[in-house]
Amino acid sequence: MGPGRPRFGPGLWAPRGRARLFVVSVIDRPKGQPPTATYDSAFLKACRREPVPHTPVWFMRQAGRSLPEYLKVREGIPMLESCTRPELVTEITLQPVRRHQVDAAVYYSDIVVPLKAIGIDLDIKPGVGPVVAKPIRSRADLDQLRDLTPDDVWYVTEAIGLLTRELGSTPLIGFAGAPFTLASYLVEGGPSRNHEHTKALMYGDPQLWADLLDRLADITAAFLRVQIEAGASAVQLFDSWVGALAPGDYRRSVLPASTKVFRAVEEYGVPRIHFGVGTGELLGLMGEAGADVVGVDWRVPLDEAARRVGPGRALQGNLDPAVLFAPTEVVEEKTQEVLDAAAGLEGHVFNLGHGVLPTMDPDALTRLVEYVHVRTAR
Secondary structure (H helix, E strand, C coil): CCCCCCCEECCCCCHHHCCCCEECCHHHCCCCCCCCCCCCCHHHHHHCCCCCCCCCECCCCCCCCCCHHHHHHHCCCCHHHHCCCHHHHHHHHHHHHHHHCCCCEECCCCCCHHHHHCCCCEEEECCCEEEECCCCCCHHHHHHCCCCCHHHHHHHHHHHHHHHHHHCCCCEEEEEECHHHHHHHHHHCCCCCCCHHHHHHHHHCHHHHHHHHHHHHHHHHHHHHHHHHHCCCEEEEEECCHHHCCHHHHHHHCHHHHHHHHHHHHHHCCCEEEEECCCHHHHHHHHHCCCCEEECCCCCCHHHHHHHHCCCCEEECCECHHHHHCCHHHHHHHHHHHHHHCCCCCCEEECECCCCCCCCCHHHHHHHHHHHHHHHCC
16 A cells, blocks of 8 residues: 555544544655645646646535435435534545546535534524524633544544545545634624624724634644545635625734644645635735635636736636526536636636535536536647
8 A cells, every 4th residue: 555545444542432443644654745646636736736637627515415316315414413424424525526527526524513523512504504502702702612633523534534545546625614704603603694793803802803713723724634634635725704804804804814724734735725705805815825726706707816816826716606507508608718717827726616506407517527628638
C-alpha cells in the first residue's frame, strides 16, 4: 500500500462502548505531501494552476438532495444523524461520482456538524435550516464553545477512510463552515435574511465578536485537520452569509478569523478553497485570507473575478444553478460563456455558482459534466 492511502487496523479509540476502524492518517507521510493516488488528478492540477487534460468539474451539494438514490437511503433518517453514520456517508458521497462522473467527491456532511459535536443544542429543521436552542448573545454564552477533538467526530475519520479506499484516484474534498457564517447561525439562532443580531453584536461589542470568531476559527480548523489527516485531498471553507458585509467590515471583523483557519491547515499542502455567496465585492479579500482557489458565484464573470482576486490563485465556478432548468441548448450556451470567460485563467475548476437545487434534474448535471469535459479536452 503506497504512502497516503489509509490503513485499517484495530480501533485506537473505543468510547461509546463500540469498537471501530481507525484510519492511520497523513501522520504516515510528510506534511505538505498530498495523497499520491490523487496528486495527478485534473482537479488537484487545476487547483495548483497546472496544465490539465480537461477542465475538472464538481458541484457544491452534489451529494444528495436532487438524487433519487439519495432520497431512498436517507428516508426516515434525520439530517444530522445521517452525518454520523460512516457507511451511509460513504454511500451518499459516492453516489454523484458514480452517476455524473465528476472529477472530485465532496464529503457528505453539514457545516453545523462540528457545533453539534461539541454539544451545541441545535437541529436542522426541514424547510428552515439549522436552529439553535440558545443563541449566543453575551460573553457568558461563549462557554458553549469548547474545543473540538478528533474523538468528537470519530465518524468523520472512519467515513473518510472508507471513502478514500473506494475513490482511488478521485480526490475527496473536505469542508467546513467559515467562522462568520457559523457565528451568524449561533447569534441569530437560525437562518436570517438581514443578520440584524449578528451585525448588532459585531458593531456593538467588537471585542466579544472577535473572541467569538476566534473560538469558531479554532473549532473550524480542528474539523478541517481531522478531514485532511483522514485523507481529504482538498478542503473548502464555506462562508455562505458573508456577502451580507461591506469590504471594510469584512477586513476588520472577519478576515482575521478566516486567515487563522487557512493558516492552521497550510502545513498539510492540500489546496484550500474559499467560497461565499454574493461576495463579488469581497473576492480579493477572500483570496487574501489564504485561499489557493477562490470560488465565485454567478454574479461576476470569471475574467472580471480574476482581475479582482489578482494573480497566484485559481478560480472555481460559476454557472447559475437555475440555468440547469432551461433547455439543453441553453445550458450549453451559458456553460460555454463560463468556459470562454475562464479561458485566460491560471487555473479553473468548473462548478455552479452555488449548490445543486433540490428539484434539479440529475440528468442535466450528467450532461453538463460531459459537455465541459468534451469542450475543454486538451
